[in-house]
Amino acid sequence: MEGYTGKILRVNLTDGEFAVEDLDPDLIRQYVGGRGLGTKILYDEIDPAIDPLSPENKLIFLNGPLTGTGAPAGARYMVITKAPLTNTIACSNCGGSFGPELKQAGYDGIIFEGCSEEPVYLWIDNDNVEIRPAIDLWGKTTHETDDLIKAEIEDKFVARDTQIACIGPAGENMSKLACIISNRNRAAGRTGVGAVMGSKKLKAIAVRGTKGIKIANKEAFKKAVISAMDKLNAGPVTHEALPALGTPVLVNIVNECKILPTYNWQSSSYENANKISGETMAATIVTKHKGCFACSIACAKCTKVDSPDFKGEGEGPEYENIILMGSSCGIDDLAAIAKASYLCNELGMDTISVGGTIATAMELFEKGYLTEKDAGMKLNFGNAKALVAMTEKMGRGEGFGLVMADGGAPLAEKYGHPELFMGVKKLEAPAYDPRGVQGMGLQYATSNRGACHVRGYSMANEILGVHEKIDPLVTEGKAAVVITFQNLTAIIDSAGLCLFVALCPGFLYEEVQGLLNGATGFNYTIDELVQAGDRIWNLERLFNKKAGFTKEDDMLPKRLLEEPAGPNNDVCRLNEMLPEYYKLRGWDNGFPTQEKMSELGLK
Amino acid sequence: MEKINIELRMFMTFKQYLPEGSLEGKAKMSLDDGATFGDILKILSIPVELPKIVIINGIIQGISDEINARILKEGDIVSIFPPVGGG
Amino acid sequence: MDKIRIKIDHSKCTGCRHCETACSSNHYENIVNPALSRIRVFIDEKTDQFFPVIAGPFTEAECTCKYDVIIDGKEYDECNVCRASCPQRTWFREPDTGVPLKCDLCGDPPSPNCVEICNHGALSIVEI
Structure with missing residues (x-):
């Protein structure tokens, strides 16, 4: 299998056992990897109604097929679990070097099950996997944990190549705002995934790998990488604004x-x-x-x-x-x-x-x-x-x-x-006020993990005009725009790319397709990828349905619906967008119909 | 001819086009009544073809041809950015 | 062949290691593996210093005198930034066989893949 390692490590923390399992190629193709595949595994393996902090919850770390392959911005691993903060499906996504190193060690991902009695960390050096005690690490900050684990490694060059993902005291205390940190400052941040790690008494994962990742078609892949880089280098945001100032470049424009x-x-x-x-x-x-x-x-x-x-x-x-x-x-x-x-x-x-x-x-x-x-x-x-x-x-x-x-x-x-909480599905909203950018309001309300900007960044068109300039102040047509971004994002995440590639004009399905096909040899068609994005979004939705969510949960805070603000002194007119959104999604009462499910091959 | 007063706010690479002595990227400008956004570009020698995001009184403006012909009025706040993004 | 050199500007390196993927996939058929790369980026995560190092041959003589280097006020053991494919280190040797790796200024005419892929100006080619 190319692009993927085809192997996943399953670790049972209750009895300290682990096993290496093969991934099903058909499943991979349908769900691409990372976010999509992880959601499928979680959906099949747990009851979505469980308490997220119970041993029954599983914690999945999963790479995409492009993670670590040298595809530009292909650094992401995803953490999929049931979220303690929101009780929804969780998929938090993180860059750095941890994902690529895990793949070099021979694993697309790790599934953690059960719960350890004492604090432990997982050590992976290629085929050598050990669950090690972490009593001395418990209570330490993420930076201290990184230092202490590396200090234990005898060969300092092996230590240098070792990549660590860990939780800090917040995760140990099962704070519902806890995240997982890798490379000291990169975070799989949202929805409290760090608390799940803490509930399992898993302090850290340290990994080092030297096995290599197979690429299906060297020439085609190289061509796709160069094409993607040329595109990113021609994009003013990806070539100038972000490298120069980083994400804070947005502060002034969003304020204006x-x-x-x-x-x-x-x-x-x-x-x-x-x-x-x-x-x-x-x-x-x-x-x-x-x-x-x-x-x-x-x-x-x-x-x-x-x-x-x-x-x-x-x-x-x-x-x-x-x-x-x-x-x-x-x-x-x-x-x-x-x-x-x-x-x-x-x-x-x-x-x-x-x-x-x-x-x-x-x-x-x-x-x-x-x-x-x-x-x-x-x-x-x-x-x-x-x-x-x-x-x-x-x-x-x-x-x-x-x-x-x-x-x-x-x-x-x-x-x-309760009206002073500014978020959706208990997830605190990110920093764009939908009263002046209507599509983001629809995105916050419908996102499967609560108020979130990185599940469908319609801002890219509404304010930044990246792919197409559209008016942020109207509601007409926003349902279709939001759906397009939501499905595309599901594919970008699942592939293991960073969402920021989509801030480059024209970096859409074609570029992702080129990279995916070069790396995996799957010969995905664009239609297949669009449908896979739709499938992933719908499956996340079905998870939430089984977790007890209803249509009423697709709701914004009262302030955004009733107190006018923004350039037009308007409210977010969610009610003008939501019915159309459900209709275009093929949903009834906020959830996929039987017909929609069979179209996507979902059960 | 009557004059109108507007406030100009320039960001990042556009700061260099501000009149001398401007502070914190802001400047007041006095224009002839009926002046357009395109006139500002001319007065400040900003190349028309430079990609930009234009915001007038908090409202983001559409495609460039239309913006250039847009007639300004007293008290308008005009903000100009290069393409930006993030999140 | 020896008409060009690679110039490394560590102040421009972002530590992304794209050069490592490019080098390994160029020298091996359909595989990406930084452990097989003839360029490695030494990263000090505590100070966010990034030093690309290009593999060269190892001779005993080179190691008879060890020194420390001070970079931006922090002292490093020479071994951290040394380019030799030496037996004391995992870098610049094939992990399975121990075979030493050495930069061959790939491409004909030379157009090293690491330089081609570097998007931040840390690696460039100079003619001599």
């Missing part, structure tokens, strides 16, 4: 378009946006550009903060958390935002959800629903020191941080104002 969440989404533009912009970041704290494995974009920014209050270094912040921790908390101090991001990486938490939760807490505090006595500190908007202090408390599960570590929805509920 008046869709920048501010003061927990009470306003949609921020007077001090320039202080937290990509330009300011590049001029003040960025020290270096960094790329994930085989990436020709290199959007990551290494940063260093010298100010005594917030001293630190690491990667980021990224656009999303600059906004959620910045303007949404009324904070214009980039150093504090960077410090809070570093803490999230070290303690193992999703920066978007942490920012969103603190912003909710700040509004509760400002309105007098949450007191200083309860919170243990003054949580007023604009309080940069409180942002950093609370992030640390959440990561370590200390004091009121323990309450906040389960996310904004339970917090707002606890203090009697």
Whole structure:
């Protein structure tokens, strides 16, 4: 089998056993890999109604066929499980070098089952697989864990090639905002996948591999790689904006378009946006550009903060958390935002959800629903020191941080104002206000893992005009646009590519097809890929249905539907888009019809 | 001839075209009544063919031919970006 | 053949290792494997320093004098950035056979794949 290794490692943490299994080629072809294949495995193997933190849940790490092959931006591995934060299907996606190294070791992925009694970590050196004790690692930050595991390896050159994915204290405490960190600062971030790892007492996975990945057609693949790189290099975003400033390049434009969440989404533009912009970041704290494995974009920014209050270094912040921790908390101090991001990486938490939760807490505090006595500190908007202090408390599960570590929805509920939680399906919303970009509202509402931007980034056309310029303020035609992006994203994710390739004009199915066919030899047609994307989206939906979700869960926070804001002083007119969306999807009552399911070969 | 006043906000690579002495990428401009967006490009010597994203009063503008002919009015805020993206 | 050299500008390297995939897939039939690459990027993840190193021959004599290098204020053992396919290291030797690997300035006329694929300007060709 080419492109894939064809093998998956199954590890039972309850009895400490593991086995190597063959992947079914027919299944691979239907679901491509990564996100799609992982969802299929999870759907077949667990009851979607289970408690995500119970031993019955499974935790799947899975690569795509392009991961580690040298396809540009082909660095991604995906973590598929039932999500503790949302109770939906979870697929969190991460770059760096961990996925490629796992594949070099001979595995497309790993399925973790059961639960260990004592903390353990998994060691993989090609065929040599060991479940090792991790009592000494428990309680350590992600950076300390990385250092300690590497220090144990005798040959320092083997240590250098070893790639580690791990959780921090937040994952150990089963915070529903916990993520999985690899390469110290790259995160499989959203929906609390780190808590599942923590519930299984699995601290880390360390992998080193030297086996090689087979490519089906060397010449065709090379041609596709060059073609993809030429395209990325001709794209102004992928060749200039992202390499120069990283994702924070968006801060100013989103603010000028008046869709920048501010003061927990009470306003949609921020007077001090320039202080937290990509330009300011590049001029003040960025020290270096960094790329994930085989990436020709290199959007990551290494940063260093010298100010005594917030001293630190690491990667980021990224656009999303600059906004959620910045303007949404009324904070214009980039150093504090960077410090809070570093803490999230070290303690193992999703920066978007942490920012969103603190912003909710700040509004509760400002309105007098949450007191200083309860919170243990003054949580007023604009309080940069409180942002950093609370992030640390959440990561370590200390004091009121323990309450906040389960996310904004339970917090707002606890203090009697669920309407102040800004998210969907308990997932804190990312940093685009749908009152000025209607398609994103539909995307947040319908995304299978809750309010999420990387499941169907219609922003790319609505604001950025990447493939086609469309009006962000109207609702007409948005259902079709959102569906197109959702299905395409499912394929990009499943292939193991980074979603940012789709920020390049014309980087659509044809490019992905060229790369996939060169690597796998499958001869996918475009229609087949479009249908596979549709199939993956529908299967995720079916998982949620069995997990107990209904049509009513496709709902935005009241504020976005009732309080006008944005350039047109409008609300998000979700009701004008949702029925059309269901119709175009071939769904009845929010879920696939029998007819739709048999069309896609789903049961 | 009557004049209108607008605010210009330039970002990233477009900052270099701002009138001298502009601070933080912003400038006030006084234009003849009836002036178009295309006139701003001419006055500041911004090449028409440069790809750009134009936002007027928070509303993102459509294709470039239409933007260039767009007539400006008193108090307009005009923001110009190179193509950007992220997320 | 020896009319060109490869120039490495480590300040432009992003640590993406695309060169490693390109080198290995060029020298082996239908396989991508950084462990078989004749160029490796030494990455110090703590300081985010990236140093591409191109494989060369190993001789005992080269190792009689060991030294440390200071790069951007941090001290590294020479072995980290050395290009020799030496028996003390896993780098630049085939993992299964131990056969030493050496850059052959591939292509005819020479157009090394690592340079071709590098998108960040860290690797370039200079004529001599």
